[in-house]
Amino acid sequence: MPIWKRNLIVCWFGIFVTSVGMSQIAPVLPLYIEHLGVHNTASIVQFSGIAFGITYIISAVFSPIWGHAADKFGRKPMLLRASLGMSVVIGSMGFAQNVYELIGLRLLMGVIAGYSTACTTLIAIQTDKEHAGWALGTLSTANIAGSLLGPMIGGFIAENFGLQKVFFITGALLLLTFITTALFVKESFIREDKKALTFKEVWNTVPEKSLTITMFVTFFVLTVALYSVEPIITVYVTQLASNTSHVALLAGMTFSSSGLASIIAAPRLGKLSDKIGAQKVMLVALVVAGLIFIPQAFVKNPWQLMGLRFVLGLATAGLIPSVNIIIKKITPDALTGRVFGFTMSAGYLGVFGGSVLGGQVAAWFGIKYVFYITSTLLLINTVWVYFKVYKKLSINELALYKK
Template sequence: MENWKRNLLICWLGSFATSSALSQVAPILPLYIQELGINDLSAIEVWSGIAFGSTTFVMAFFSPFWGKLADKYGRKPMLLRASLGMSIVVGSISLAHSVYQLIALRVIMGTISGYNSGSITLIATQAPKDKAGWALGTLSTGAVSGMLLGPLIGGYLVEILGVRYIFLVMGFLLLIAFFLTLFFVHENFTPSEKSLMSFSAIWQSLNDKSLIVGMFVTTFIVQMALFSIEPVITVYVSTLSVHTDHLAFISGLVFASSGFSSILAAPWLGRLSDHVGAHKVILMALICATILFIPQAFVKNEWQLMGLRFLVGIATGAMLPSINTILKQNIPSAIAGRMFSYNQTAQFLGVFCGSVFGGQIAAHFGIRTLFFSTSFLLFINVLGVHEYVYKKANKKFAHAVSHST
């Protein structure tokens, strides 16, 4: 097996383990906070939000720092740092005795995380140019699968082991990711003796600044749009379904439908982007998502919503891999770690802002209004991508094809 393919396999497994470990915490945080002595329902909700959001918020600001070190010392050391560090911290959460200790450990977790972003950088710099779309699309399914199955695994294990032991299981999963990376990921990287380029020097080295910035903005808007809906899906399902006794299960199916379709579609759409250009795939995906969010405001039952979410998942399965492919094609490999980390920052900030603003819009104007605002946000993104990304990338792609024939 070629080195980059073996690395892709291990990074997929590592991304799955990391994402499943992180997402397992979502349904059990309120239970753990209650076990730590917080009994008031509103207080549990507040502390759960702080505990969950603090990790993502901190990740947004530390991602560029780890990306900088990845460019200087290599991507594999960053994967080892993230997996081992998170294994220790997540396992330590099981020893927390107060909600303040829990928050502190969640903040530390956000500080040292970064396995998935490191994997993206490693595969993007190693995969052949004509296989980059497929490789990054396949890699994304590892993280999506982990995010999808994590809550299901966590909810099941809580029934068997109890809340505290779940964090030990998560730590063990991350430790497996560490050893897989240590023994099976190979990277030919020579540490630079020179001082790393400053941000201004990096900015000047970019040939097409507006295209790169356009990708960062697209990442932010896409994540903000998607995660403005996620926190209120369960509430929306409760207004649609007559099966209130199985609300959690039905909501889980609605959540899972978009993730499942993304897993199925991402490798195929990645391969398509290698043939027709990632700029075309992402533009069509954005247009489809813009359209598909509107009918979700008019559904009459949970099954209609599930079907539309399945279709949205196909569109979203094309977005982030296409963005990463476009970035790979337009940045020097020497600064790839930092550029992908900047994109990760945009992604984390989008998740954070989407969760906050989505809940506010739903509370003040109604959940159905949220689908229209999300669609409008994506439509603005379509116009920006067409103007600053599609037109330029289309010319470059056509030029490259003409010279290869």
């Protein structure tokens, strides 16, 4: 088996577990915050948005730093640092005494995170161009599935073992990730002793600046869309459900329906991107994702919401891999770690922006408006992608075909 395929397997497992670790708190967060002494519904929703999003705003700052460190010292050391650090921090969340300690630990987790960025960089560099779409598509299923299946895992653990056990079990899984990474990930890294480039110098060497910026913005908008509903799903499911005795589990299943769809669709859409072009897959997926948010505001029960979010998962499975494929194609190998670091920063900012936006819009205007605003953002981004990405790359491919 080629090294990149073995690393892909280990990285898939590691990204899945770390994504679970960062997202498993979503459905139990309102319940845990209430457990920690906050009882006003509006305050619970607002604290949920802040506690969930603070991890990602700090990760946005540190992701380029860890990306630069990966280019300088190797990707495997970054994988080990992130997995062990997150294991300790997430395990400690089970001992939080109040909501402010919980928010502080979520902030610290944002500093330590970076497993996904290092894995994406490692696989992007090691994989040949013919298999890049499939490899990055497969890898993205771990991130998407972990982020969206994580809430169901968290809800199941919380309902059957207690809220605190969510953090203890996730911490143990991350420790297992650290061990498997240390034993099985292989990297032949040769350090180049060059002067560290400043951000301006790095940016000046990026060949396709306009296209790269468009990818950053698209990744940002996509993560805003995915996570705008994170703080409000549990409350929304409570309103929709006739039986409220299994709210944590129902909310987790609602989150996870998208993750299941993405697991099914992402590798196939990655292969399709290799054949017809990532920009084509991206455009169609954006249209579907933008439109499917609207009916979510009109559902009558949790099962209808799950079905619509499953369709959403099929669409989003074609977006994150497409962004990564295009960035890989337009970025020199020597800058891959840093550019992927900036991409992840845009994503983390989107997660923070989405979770805070969702919490605040729901608190001030009502839950249904979260879906309306999210749909509008995606459809506006679709128009921009059509003119800045789809038309440009399609013209370039046509020119190459004529040659």
